[in-house]
Amino acid sequence: MTNAALIVAAGRGSRMGAETPKQYLTLGEHAVLTHTIQAFLASDRIDCVRAVIHPEDYAPYTQATEDVTDPRLLPPVPGGATRAVSVRLGLEALAEVRPTHVLIHDAARPFCPPDLITRVIDALATAEGAFAALPVVDALWRTDGTKATTPVSREGLWRAQTPQAFRFDAILAAHRSGPEDAADDVAIARRAGLTVAVVDGSEENFKITRPADLDRAERLLAEWQS
Ligand SMILES: Nc1ccn([C@@H]2O[C@H](COP(=O)(O)OP(=O)(O)OP(=O)(O)O)[C@@H](O)[C@H]2O)c(=O)n1
Numbered sequence: 001m002t003n004a005a006l007i008v009a010a011g012r013g014s015r016m017g018a019e020t021p022k023q024y025l026t027l028g029e030h031a032v033l034t035h036t037i038q039a040f041l042a043s044d045r046i047d048c049v050r051a052v053i054h055p056e057d058y059a060p061y062t063q064a065t066e067d068v069t070d071p072r073l074l075p076p077v078p079g080g081a082t083r084a085v086s087v088r089l090g091l092e093a094l095a096e097v098r099p100t101h102v103l104i105h106d107a108a109r110p111f112c113p114p115d116l117i118t119r120v121i122d123a124l125a126t127a128e129g130a131f132a133a134l135p136v137v138d139a140l141w142r143t144d145g146t147k148a149t150t151p152v153s154r155e156g157l158w159r160a161q162t163p164q165a166f167r168f169d170a171i172l173a174a175h176r177s178g179p180e181d182a183a184d185d186v187a188i189a190r191r192a193g194l195t196v197a198v199v200d201g202s203e204e205n206f207k208i209t210r211p212a213d214l215d216r217a218e219r220l221l222a223e224w225q226s
């Protein structure tokens with residue numbers, strides 16, 4: 001059995017509003033992407049790691065990985081216009097390795113704890129897919145943008161994170177026939193009829209989306225390092 005990690009890093013980070021795509025911004029002493037790749041290489045359950053990058057990002061990618069000597073890191077492949085297309089292109093490239101399972105993860109989530117990687121892999125023993133998520137704890141309201149209109153039940157609602165892990169052949173087939181604008185891989189998998197287990201995610205595994213998230217990441221990194 002082999003477990004591959006696919007790190008999607010081909011986005012432009014428009015909500016971050018920085019000149020450099022957020023995965024190449026510096027966090028501590030390294031790029032965000034370097035931390036993300038290292039989080040997966042730190043797990044002995046991961047047999048190979050491949051990043052999907054923007055075609056214009058080979059130079060920053062090379063810089064971000066120049067100190068990574070682990071042979072499990074495979075060469076990057078170019079992504080596409082949407083996250084779903086980037087994932088599909090990454091899966092096509094991983095097909096040459098023929099992994100049993102693949103863990104698909106956002107480059108913008110640099111703090112994926114090792115036990116979370118273990119949890120999603122273990123959940124694949126009894127389901128075709130498994131994803132990290134956290135239950136919604138706040139009250140939910142539909143609004144018109146300025147005023148509350150209708151309450152929404154939070155019963156059974158979870159906030160999806162990555163990694164989202166799947167049996168490789170099943171998710172590759174699902175992506176080949178899936179929509180190119182899906183928000184995540186669980187959406188593609190469910191549309192194809194796959195069973196997807198939910199496992200407890202981690203608050204630390206947040207996605208860097210806006211500038212305040214990078215400040216939060218700097219604080220968390222300092223905590224982890226102290
Ligand atoms: N065409 C795309 C779009 C997104 N991603 C990746 O998918 C992850 C989650 O996407 P998001 O946080 O939305 O990143 P961006 O698309 O870069 O951000 P924004 O929507 O603010 O532009 C990121 O690691 C991003 O690099 C990708 O590989 N290919």
Ligand SMILES: C[C@](O)(CO)[C@H](O)COP(=O)(O)O
Pocket residue numbers: 106159160161162183184185207209
């Ligand atoms: C895949 C994902 O990270 C799950 O939370 C998310 O759907 C992708 O990010 P976006 O902010 O919705 O583009």
